[in-house]
Amino acid sequence: MTDKLAEICATKRVEVAARKPQGLARWPAPTPVRGFEAALRAKAADGFALIAEIKKASPSKGLIRADFDPPAHARAYQAGGAACLSVLTDAPYFQGHEDYLIAARTACDLPVIRKDFMVDPWQCAEARAMGADAILIIVAALEDAAMVEIETAAREQGLDVLVEVHDEAEMERALGHLRSKLVGVNNRNLKTFEVDLATTERLAAMVPADVLLVCESGIGSHADCERMAASGVRTFLVGESLMRQPDVEAATRALLLG
Numbered sequence: 001m002t003d004k005l006a007e008i009c010a011t012k013r014v015e016v017a018a019r020k021p022q023g024l025a026r027w028p029a030p031t032p033v034r035g036f037e038a039a040l041r042a043k044a045a046d047g048f049a050l051i052a053e054i055k056k057a058s059p060s061k062g063l064i065r066a067d068f069d070p071p072a073h074a075r076a077y078q079a080g081g082a083a084c085l086s087v088l089t090d091a092p093y094f095q096g097h098e099d100y101l102i103a104a105r106t107a108c109d110l111p112v113i114r115k116d117f118m119v120d121p122w123q124c125a126e127a128r129a130m131g132a133d134a135i136l137i138i139v140a141a142l143e144d145a146a147m148v149e150i151e152t153a154a155r156e157q158g159l160d161v162l163v164e165v166h167d168e169a170e171m172e173r174a175l176g177h178l179r180s181k182l183v184g185v186n187n188r189n190l191k192t193f194e195v196d197l198a199t200t201e202r203l204a205a206m207v208p209a210d211v212l213l214v215c216e217s218g219i220g221s222h223a224d225c226e227r228m229a230a231s232g233v234r235t236f237l238v239g240e241s242l243m244r245q246p247d248v249e250a251a252t253r254a255l256l257l258g
């Protein structure tokens with residue numbers, strides 16, 4: 001595991017230990033789950049499918065958007081043609097918040113993934129309680145047994161699971177141990193924070209036909225999507241490049257349609 005990721009996960013364990021005793025009663029009764037993977041597959045069958053990310057800040061870039069407004073961004077992403085939303089709920093490193101997820105999901109009809117560092121199966125129950133439709137498993141952050149346990153907990157909650165990898169060894173672990181058919185390749189190297197779209201191109205060849213591959217991070221234009229499509233990739237997770245645009249709806253449409 002990279003040092004930064006280890007640090008983030010250690011922080012997360014402390015946070016989860018403090019939260020668990022409060023239980024789940026603080027969350028409103030969740031509305032029925034929205035099919036996250038199904039929404040992606042439906043859009044990818046006939047064009048590009050986008051998971052549009054609501055991202056205020058990142059460890060590498062600091063503040064990304066000053067007029068951060070989760071419900072407005074959610075509506076803009078939906079109107080622009082996104083299939084799903086991703087909302088950062090990690091506070092210490094990404095300035096995210098659970099309230100952003102709740103506000104964004106309430107403002108639109110799209111399925112939402114809780115973007116956070118899952119280190120404990122309990123976070124899956126918490127994710128559903130706050131309304132999430134899917135969670136992320138970062139293979140680099142977890143031992144095999146732990147990631148299987150978290151995936152099982154997610155499925156019990158009716159959540160879809162996006163499995164994130166960034167090299168060949170992680171792809172093998174994901175395909176060998178997990179049941180989810182939704183696998184994301186993160187083009188961002190967590191050691192250097194450099195982004196290289198060739199990461200997705202390299203790993204795409206390893207993916208069986210029944211797995212939906214998601215290209216994550218560093219997508220800035222429709223041309224980038226077209227480049228990935230040459231490797232058979234039609235599904236994208238995009239945050240920063242959209243969040244930096246004054247007109248998020250128009251930027252989303254332009255990313256998808258050119």
Ligand SMILES: O=P(O)(O)OC[C@@H](O)[C@@H](O)c1c[nH]c2ccccc12
Nearest residue numbers: 186216217218219237238239240241
């Ligand atoms: O903002 P970008 O470069 O479009 O990237 C979005 C998303 O891939 C990135 O935020 C991300 C991918 N995996 C993560 C894990 C945790 C936090 C954030 C991420």
